[in-house]
Structure formats: structure tokens, C-alpha cells
Amino acid sequence: MVSYDKYSTNSSCILAQNSRTIENMKVQKHVINRVVFVLSIVGIVMAVYVLQSFLRAAPIVCISGGCETVRKSPLSYPFGIPVPAFGLIGYSILAISAFLQTLDKGKKWHAMLTNIMLGVAIFGVSFVTWFTYTEIFIIKGICMWCAISAVNMFVIFTLLLIGKKEL
Numbered sequence: 001m002v003s004y005d006k007y008s009t010n011s012s013c014i015l016a017q018n019s020r021t022i023e024n025m026k027v028q029k030h031v032i033n034r035v036v037f038v039l040s041i042v043g044i045v046m047a048v049y050v051l052q053s054f055l056r057a058a059p060i061v062c063i064s065g066g067c068e069t070v071r072k073s074p075l076s077y078p079f080g081i082p083v084p085a086f087g088l089i090g091y092s093i094l095a096i097s098a099f100l101q102t103l104d105k106g107k108k109w110h111a112m113l114t115n116i117m118l119g120v121a122i123f124g125v126s127f128v129t130w131f132t133y134t135e136i137f138i139i140k141g142i143c144m145w146c147a148i149s150a151v152n153m154f155v156i157f158t159l160l161l162i163g164k165k166e167l
Helices: 004-056 067-070 083-103 110-139 146-165
Strands: none
Touching: 004 067, 004 083, 004 146, 067 110, 067 146, 083 110, 083 146, 110 146
8 A cells, every 4th residue: 555655755856846947947047038138238249340330431340351342232221221220229129128127026027028029039030131141142242240140149039939938
């Protein structure tokens, strides 16, 4: 005959494991938010550097000649706006949202901020995909800074999807 204590002990173990799993998910979301914030700041720095070059019509430090080819192309100014301005706005929204999410101790705005960040990241991934295609097949030049920014945006998007999946 099986004792009642055995079932009680198993239930306690299962509850303890579930509690640790929930705690690990909270820590992982916190880490993801911090990484998204740091990557957004890196994106802001890159966007500011490239944008100032676009606005001053000055050369960009680049390991290839692709940056200048891209900067001088009219396709780098959709709607008359320099491409790095889109990046600066997107990365700024991501950084501000990630920062506000850190301050949101009561989790009152957590879901809304996560959705804002995911929406910006979806737009960002769509934009960098379009622009990378434009660089390669139409402009016929690849900007190192644009490529780094594209990878950065894809990483942010992936991290946000992982964080969203755990909600």
C-alpha cells in the first residue's frame, strides 16, 4: 500500500520545479529586455554616426567603398528622408520602451510596451530587408554600417519573439 506522504512529497517537488521554471522565465525576460536596450543604444550610436554623414554629405568610415555608393544613391532617401533617420527613430523607440519596461515594477504597462517593441522590430526587420535587397540588387553596393544595423535589428526581433513566447 502506498502512503499519502509519498504523493504529498511528489506534489511538493512538482510545485517547486514549476516555481523555479517561472522564476527562470522572469529572469530570462529581464535579461532579454536589458540586451534589447543595449542593442538599441548601439543602433542609436550607429544611426547617429551614419545620419550625420548623410546630412553633411561627408564620407563614412567604411571597410569597403560600398558605404559611399549607398550614401550617394537617391534610393537611400525614401520620401526624401535619409535611411539612417528611420533607424534612429526605430532604435530610439526600442530603447525608450525597454527602459520604461524596466521601470514598470507593477507590470502595468509591460504587455503594451512589449507589443510596441515587437511592432517596431517587425517594421525594422521589414525595412532592413527591403533596403538590403535595394543595396545589393539596385544600388550595387553594400554599406557595412547598414549590414551591421540589419543584423542588430534581426537579433532584437528574435529576442523579442523569444520574450513574447514566454508571456
